[in-house]
Every structure is written in structure tokens, then in C-alpha cells.
Amino acid sequence: MKYVLQRIGAMLLTLFLVMTLSFMVIRLMPMSLFENPEVPKEIQEKLEDKFHLNDPLPLQYYYFMEGIVTDLDFGISVKLRPGLEVFDIIVTRLPPTMLINFLSLFISIPLGLIFGTIAALKRNTVVDHVISVFVILFISIPSFVFASLLQYLFTFVWPLFPTLYESTAVTVGQMMHSLVLPIVALSLGPIATLTRYLRGELIENISSEYLLLARTKGLTKTQSIVRHAFRNSMMPITNTLVSLITGIMGGSLVVENMFAVPGTGGLLTKSIFAGDHFLTVAILIFYSAISLVTILVVDLCYGLIDPRVRVGGGK
Amino acid sequence: MAAETKKQEREVVLSVKDLKVNFRAYGGLVQAVRGISFDLHRGETLAIVGESGSGKSVSIKAIMGILANNAIIESGEILYDGKDLTKVKEDDFHEIRGKRIGLIFQDPLSALNPIMKIGRQITETLRLNQKMSKEDAKKRALELMTAVGIPEPEKRYDQYPFQFSGGMRQRIVIAIALAGDPEILICDEPTTALDVTVQAKILELINQIKKDRNLSVIFITHDLGVVANMADRVNVMYAGKVVETGSAEEIFFEPAHPYTWALLSSMPDLHTKERLMAIPGTPPNMIYPPKGDAFAPRSEFAMRIDYEQEPPMFKITDTHAAATWLLHPKAAQNGIEMPAVLKARIERMKRSGAVNG
Numbered sequence: 206m207k208y209v210l211q212r213i214g215a216m217l218l219t220l221f222l223v224m225t226l227s228f229m230v231i232r233l234m235p236m237s238l239f240e241n242p243e244v245p246k247e248i249q250e251k252l253e254d255k256f257h258l259n260d261p262l263p264l265q266y267y268y269f270m271e272g273i274v275t276d277l278d279f280g281i282s283v284k285l286r287p288g289l290e291v292f293d294i295i296v297t298r299l300p301p302t303m304l305i306n307f308l309s310l311f312i313s314i315p316l317g318l319i320f321g322t323i324a325a326l327k328r329n330t331v332v333d334h335v336i337s338v339f340v341i342l343f344i345s346i347p348s349f350v351f352a353s354l355l356q357y358l359f360t361f362v363w364p365l366f367p368t369l370y371e372s373t374a375v376t377v378g379q380m381m382h383s384l385v386l387p388i389v390a391l392s393l394g395p396i397a398t399l400t401r402y403l404r405g406e407l408i409e410n411i412s413s414e415y416l417l418l419a420r421t422k423g424l425t426k427t428q429s430i431v432r433h434a435f436r437n438s439m440m441p442i443t444n445t446l447v448s449l450i451t452g453i454m455g456g457s458l459v460v461e462n463m464f465a466v467p468g469t470g471g472l473l474t475k476s477i478f479a480g481d482h483f484l485t486v487a488i489l490i491f492y493s494a495i496s497l498v499t500i501l502v503v504d505l506c507y508g509l510i511d512p513r514v515r516v517g518g519g520k
Numbered sequence: 521m522a523a524e525t526k527k528q529e530r531e532v533v534l535s536v537k538d539l540k541v542n543f544r545a546y547g548g549l550v551q552a553v554r555g556i557s558f559d560l561h562r563g564e565t566l567a568i569v570g571e572s573g574s575g576k577s578v579s580i581k582a583i584m585g586i587l588a589n590n591a592i593i594e595s596g597e598i599l600y601d602g603k604d605l606t607k608v609k610e611d612d613f614h615e616i617r618g619k620r621i622g623l624i625f626q627d628p629l630s631a632l633n634p635i636m637k638i639g640r641q642i643t644e645t646l647r648l649n650q651k652m653s654k655e656d657a658k659k660r661a662l663e664l665m666t667a668v669g670i671p672e673p674e675k676r677y678d679q680y681p682f683q684f685s686g687g688m689r690q691r692i693v694i695a696i697a698l699a700g701d702p703e704i705l706i707c708d709e710p711t712t713a714l715d716v717t718v719q720a721k722i723l724e725l726i727n728q729i730k731k732d733r734n735l736s737v738i739f740i741t742h743d744l745g746v747v748a749n750m751a752d753r754v755n756v757m758y759a760g761k762v763v764e765t766g767s768a769e770e771i772f773f774e775p776a777h778p779y780t781w782a783l784l785s786s787m788p789d790l791h792t793k794e795r796l797m798a799i800p801g802t803p804p805n806m807i808y809p810p811k812g813d814a815f816a817p818r819s820e821f822a823m824r825i826d827y828e829q830e831p832p833m834f835k836i837t838d839t840h841a842a843a844t845w846l847l848h849p850k851a852a853q854n855g856i857e858m859p860a861v862l863k864a865r866i867e868r869m870k871r872s873g874a875v876n877g
Contacts, residue, residue, distance in 0.1 A: 413630065414625060414627060414630040414631045415630065415631055415632055415633040415634070417586060417625070417631070418623075418625060418631045418632070418633075418693065418696065419633070419644075420586060420614070420617065421584055421586060421617050421618060421622070421623040421697075422617065422618040422622075422644070422645045422696050422697065422699065422700065423614050423615075423617045423618025423619055423645040423649055423700050424614060424644065424645060424648065424649070425611070425614045425649075426610060426611075426614075428648060428649075432644070433633050433636070436635070436636075437633065437634070437635060440635065510635065511635055512635055512637075512680045512682075513634065513635070513680070513682055
């Protein structure tokens, strides 16, 4: 229990630091939020006063935090969707992004585990070598290259899927049709990463002393591998999940833009270019909150799997 | 004691016949075991002694069917219960491991699965492959833990390996080896990784268990001090061959092979005033095993024939034999004897009754 509280405390502290940092960095950028030649000077100044933009930075920071803590008020969008609450914009943009990220995660994990296991069990055979070649390719080539390649192959050569997200999509089925390609593009890298890690872990565990003991005490090879090697390999794998998830989210920022997906990823880049500061800060906080939650979940799972973390002490 | 056991013809439990094991390596074929033969009799402790790389661990891995993938059993038989273990398929071998032949590991620190409860590691085989009920398996595990001297077994049952000390972990490993109620127990340097004080306790425990359960034990070690306490019979191995075999008394009091002499001389005792003898040189490269007597290049007693022709096993008594040309009638005329230092030491050992006593 103490472990859980510790983790949650650490998470909140990190989130606070991230909020502070993103606020400072964005607010220090040299662009006035309301700069617009068509709007009279006085109105611009009135608006700046309303959003405390003429106050010293620490005071701005205080108002900013106060808004978030008291009623989840992240401010309003000024440039992209003028007048709309930033929070509401993010919520409406969430579904496609969530679909892309979670689906590529749910595809990557089982496939990575399957290929990693095959490669480890068939180590140094043709199968292993073929898997290794693909692993190297998929790890070293970034997801947006796959995105272009998939766009070329499946929307131009064989037009099976739309090149860009179909804005008329409402149901999950329609959304999925547009999202197949970005999901595939995003999944290849994580699948390869997971395959590589699991292969290494499994091989190490299969050649370990305790696996030998498991066999000499009378377990069959399959039993000993599943019950000992595989289970023990899961421990370090849970750790790589963190980088896997953040990797997918980072890739999604770019890939969403390429497929014109109306998600939060595209929104972030657009808001930065437009100088829509409130929106940018809010999306940054949103992304770091998600990363921190995944880290928290992984940490807690780690405690469940590894008794040495849970019970404490020991080597 | 060995003197009595010599007289009664005892049942052979396990018989290794002319076993040859090679390993495929980058440099070529490593001939780790080059034709060893020995019998294990019911209720005895057979020690296999030799330095690292002499092939002792490889031999017992062959018996357990856990040789690495690049190993090839070139020839020979391991007869157990009417079966040749070298021909048993991996899918059937789990019927023998644990249930018939148990193994105790060298390093208890890495032999236990770090994230599995001790109790489960002991009961796993019983539950999965012997279809024992959960309660029965637990009861049996607790009995075993008591038998190997683990205090508060009920509490310890649900703990993890990192909560145990090295000696306690070795006791758990022994309990796991005994869980399937095997009739042969193979101990692969079971005390090498432990403190000296703990060593003695573990050896005592193995002796006790052996007596209680009428086990036949193969004891692998490079520590002759341990051998003296444990063994009825001793095989001395060098470069993949058994170079001398005999009862513990014969090996300690009347050693015949220069390698055995060297081993005994390099063992420290309380009276060692002079510089401790070390065996010069290193073991041969087993990709190209030397012609003749493999120990010859390191032996001060080597004769010309030792470099040319391999010595056969010369029988000294019914139980004692050694593979050295020194035992050939022609060489005996030269009157080569064991070093004086060793002779004095053996006299001391005889007087103090160090062997098995």
C-alpha cells in the first residue's frame, strides 16, 4: 500500500513539474496571443487584461494553476477555434486519437510477444534470422516512412483505404476504415521493439540455472519454459511497455497529421504553429498525464509480478 | 564402510559404458568426455574428482539428459533400469528426471526461480506431473523442508528465494531434488558456492538423507577434503577420462596415478609447513587431446612412452585400477614412487583416520 501511495505521489509531482515547464516555455514564446491586424488595439488590450497576460509571469502562472485546480479550466482557444473551451476541444478530438493509440498498442503487444517467443525458441535458425531482419528494419525506419509507403501502396496502387481521414465518419466502423493504415504504420516499430526485447530475455532465461533445475526436477520442456522462462521474462518486458506507449503516442503526432486525422496529435502541431498558447499547453499536459498514468500502471504491475519489489529488501 | 562393502556383491543401479561426449565449438570438436565407464552400486556414494574441464559435469549432464544443444553423444551407453538413457527422447526424459534421478546444483543462488514461492517450486512437479492434490503436495513439501532442516517450514513455504540465505537455499534445492523420491541423487559440487561452516552442514545433511532413504549418490567435486568425508568409491578424472578408480581408502592411502598424487599433494592440511604443491601447467586443449597419457606434459614422472601410447587401466586390486604406465611391470623396475612429501602426508592421514571417519 505504501508502495502504491509512493508511486502516486511521485506521479503527481512529475505532473506538476511538467505543467510548470510547459506553461513557462510556451508563455515565454515571443508571440502575442491576440495579435491580429483586424482587431482594434483597445480590444486587444482588453482581451490581454482579461486573460491576465499583462501581469508578471508568476502571477499568470498562479491564475493558470488556479483555473485548472478549481474547475478544470485550461482557458479558451483563440486562434484555431476562437472562443471554444480548450478542454471541450480536446474531448471532441479524443476518440480517433484514442482509437489509433490503443489499437496499435493492442496489436503490438500480442504480435511482439508471439514473434519474440518464436525467435527465442527457434534461435539461430532461418526463422530467427528472418524475424531479426524485419526487427532491424522496423526499429530503424520511423513510422512516418511506413505511413507514406502504406499510403502509396494501399490508397494509390491498390485503393483499399482512403488516403486521408474521411471527415464524414461518425460510427466506430467508419472511423476504423480510415484508421487502418495509420494504426499499421504505428504498430510496426513497437512490434519489432517488443520482439527484440522478449527474444533476448527469453534466451537468457532459457539458458539460466533455474530453468535447468526446473527441468531436472521433472518438468517437461514446455512446462519449464512457460512456467519459468516466460513468466520471468515478463518482468523486464513490462518496463519496456512504458517506452512502447510513449513511442506510439509520439509517432501518432506525426502520423495523424499525415492522414489528416482529426485527433489531438494533429491539433498539437497546428496549435503550436498558430500560436494558440492555451491550447498547446493543455494538449502538452494531456499527453504527459497519459504517459505518467501508463508509467504508474506499469510500476504497479511490476510490483504485482516481482515479489522483490513488493516485499521489499532483498537483492 | 568401504572395507565391508567390497565383500558383498551389490546391485548395480546405474552403469556408464564407454561414454564419449563431444561439443561442436568454433575451433572444432571439443572432446569433453573420451570414453568413461563406471558402475554405481545401490546405497553407495561414488565421488568423481577432477579439476575444471575434466569432463565430470558433462558426464552427469549426459546422465540427466540436459546436455547443451551443441553436445553430441558420440558413443557409449548409460544403462539405468534396463533403459539406455542416451537413447531416451527429450519428451520422455521428464519421467526419469526428478522421479528416478535427482540433481543438486552447484550454485543454489541462481538455481531457484527468483520470483516463485519456495513452496510452489517444491510442489510444482508433484502437482503437474504426478497429479498429487494440492493438500498432499503441500504436506509432502513441508515434510521435506523439515527433513532438510528448514526451521518454521509453514512460514517459509510462502516465502521467496531472496528471503533465504545461501545454505538455506541449498537445503531447498535438496528438498526439490528429493520431492520426486528419486533413488539416485547426483550432487554437482553442492558446496562450492557456500561458506565453509555451511559446507560441513550440507555435507552432513546429504549423508543423513542418503542413509535415511537408501539413496545411491554420485558426488562431483574438485575438493578432495569433501571426498574423504563422503565417498565409498572414487573416480579420478583427467581430460575426459577416468585415470584412477578405487575405494576411498585406496585412493587416499595407496594412490597410483601421478595425477592423483598431484591432487593429494596440492591439498593443504594442518601440517603443511613446506610450500604447498601446485600442479604445473594447464589442462590440455580438448579440441586436440594429447597423444598418450594426457597428464604426461604436466607430470614430473612422465616417461617416453607416456607421450606415445595411451596407458590402459592397470588393475591393482579388485577395486583399484589406474591408467598409468608406471604400473607396467617394466616401469616398476625403475622404482618410481610417489613424492616423499605425499608419503609423509598419507602416513599422517592413516594415523588420524581422516578417511570416512
